[in-house]
Amino acid sequence: MSPETSTPLVAIARPMPASGWTSWAPEVAEAYEPIDAEAATVGLLGGVASLLMWGCASLLAVWYL
Helix, strand or coil, X not given: CCCCCCCCCCCCCCCCCCCCCCCCCHHHHXXXXXXXXXXXXXXXXXXXXXXXXXXXXXXXXXXXC
């Protein structure tokens, strides 16, 4: 393809998020929202409790066999 017939690539200027995180996909960059620290802690504790329950249940099942 010759340079005369090709379409030039034009960069669209978008504001950079305050966090400094950037993405090649603008829809991803616009969808980024910081996670609340308190909500993340509650989710982590719930995940740990769930893993502990499954671990204990698995050990009991193996011991029973």
